[in-house]
Amino acid sequence: MRKLVAGITIVAVALLAACGGNNNNKHGNDKKAKGNVNYGGVFRVxxxxxxxxxxxxNITEVVAHRITNQVYEGLVKLNQEDLSVEPCLAERWEISDDAKTFTFFLRKGIKFHDNKCFPDGKGREVTAHDFKYCLDKVCEAFPENQMFWLFKDKVKGANEYYASTQNGKPLEGGVEGIQVIDDYTLKIELNYPYAIFLKLLSHSACWVYPKEAFDTYGVEMRVNCVGTGPFRVKNIKEGEAVVLERNPEYWDVDEFGNQLPYLDAVKYTFIKEKKAELLEFRKGNLEMVFRLPLEMIKDVVGELEDAKKGGNIPFVMQVVPAMSVFYYGFQHKLDPFKDKNVRRAFNYAIDREKIVTYTLQGEGRPGIHGIVPPFKGYDAEGVKGYTFDPEMAKELLAEAGYPNGEGFPKITLQINSGGGDRNVQTAEVIQKMLKENLNIDVEIE
Incomplete structure (x- = not known):
């Protein structure tokens, strides 16, 4: 099958957050703590x-990541304000003068969640041996591991260990460059200095979990999570709901010394239609709606203004730039997208500015300077991307052997459901542009 899965826009996100909540979301054990902090309640999203x-x-999409980043943790994490690297389960680290050796010093007393994978059902203490096990796993060849690319070529011995697992004869000692110094000290050696290695270690693939869990559940770790995070899995009913409950033994505290987290639970539901989701929010059954349907933003804004006039504001709306990219990728290992000129023709045939202005109603930024969103320290404007040039597109397609689209096979554009109506609307506009500008038929799937 020929698939079109090319950078289009950087989007802004509109979200609604309920104010004050709803009586159904209160619990008898609500209490106040230092700093006027409130404990209790369930956050429903x-x-x-x-x-x-x-x-x-095997986490390759955002929904799974939003759930699991409440359950798992790694050596380091990213600050949510500026994305700088902060300590997590490693309280500190040292970097050698040649920037090739990283030594991490773990916090003591951190425990895995209670789980039946342990002999007595009680979570045990996390040690450097657990990180060695999990980071070695990143370099093993098995179907559930999609993350070897993170350590490939970079970590000393990673390639050799991966090859040995492909052959069914894993090297004794695992990855040479990942070494346990003692129970609370882990050393990682690189083949060469890699400036963003600490940020790389914040990736979900570098989260820690116990060997007992993998031995017990194997492939079923896709729904059996055992981590160290602020929440642990209480119940999973796929397609309906995931409920995370407060981890009573969580290690972290806030600025006042209050144990985190404050919430009793987080509940994720899976209503597929954005309009139905918004209805549930209006009923008070959700605390937040992320990314509103474009056609409903004006109605929501009007409703908010009316509420303000009456002195009763049931929700607030936030519109903020998002580190999010709409992109379509090519199956470039097969014809016709093996040809660079075909890929370039498609890029020149798409009017990104028109998509942002009319289809997305201004909620975004055209990806004409590459696909990386602008951020501090990055000169996005200096990157030359693709502008709308249908004549250039036609010339490139002709050079590839398809003048006016003649002989070009019908292709399939696969889209995911996560973007709601805007994904479909954007795909339909692109389908029309490719037909008008290149005479190419696209089927949306």
Whole structure:
């Protein structure tokens, strides 16, 4: 099958958050703590697409990541304000003068969630041996591991260990460059200095889980999560709901010394239609709606203004730039997209600015300077991307052997359901542009 899965827009996100909540979301054990902090309650949020896998080495979509980043943790994490690297389960680290050796010092007393994978059902302490096990797993060849690319070529011995697992004869000692110094000290050696290695270690693939869990559940770790995070899995009913409950032994505290997290639970539901999701929010059954349907934003804004005039504001709306990219990728290993000129023709045939202005109603930024969103320290404007040039598109397609689209096979554009109506609307506009500008037929799937 020929698939078109090319950078289009960088989007802004509109979200609604309920104010004050709803009586159904109160619990008898609500209490106040230092700093006027409130404990208790369930945060309810909806996802419009299902998760695929919750196993750290097989998390390849955002829904699973939003769930699991409450359950698992790694050596380091990213600051949510500026994306700088912060300590997590490693309280500190040292980097050698040649920037090729990283030594991590783990916090003591961190425990895995209670789970039946342990002999007594009680979570045990996390040690450097657990990180060695999990980071070695990143370099093993098995179907559930999609993340070897993170360590490939970079970590000393990663390639050799991966090859040995492909041959069914794993090297004794695992990855040479990942070494346990003692129970609370882990050393990682690189083949060469890699400036963003610490950020790389914040990736979900580098989260820690116990060997007992993998031995017990194997491939079923996709729905059996055992981590160290602020929440642990209480119940999973695929396609309907995931409920995470508060981890009573969580290690972290807030600025006042209060144990985190504050919430009793987080509940994810999976209503597929954005309009139905918004209805549930209006009923008070959700605390937040992420990314509103474009055609409903004006109605919501009007409703908010009316509420303000009456002195009763049931929700607030936030519109913020998102580190999110609409993109379509090519199956470039097969014809016709093996030909670079075909791929370039498609890029020149798409009017990104028109898509943002009319289809997305201004909620985004045209990806004409590459597909990386602008951020501090990055000169996005200096990157030369693709502008709309239908004549250039036609010339390139002709050079590839398809003048006016003649002889070009019908292709399939596969889209995911996670973007709601805007994914379909954007795909239909692109389908029309490719037909008008290149005379190419596209089927949306």
């Amino acid at each position: 909806n996802e419009v697409s299902d998760f695929r896998s919750l196993y750290p080495l």
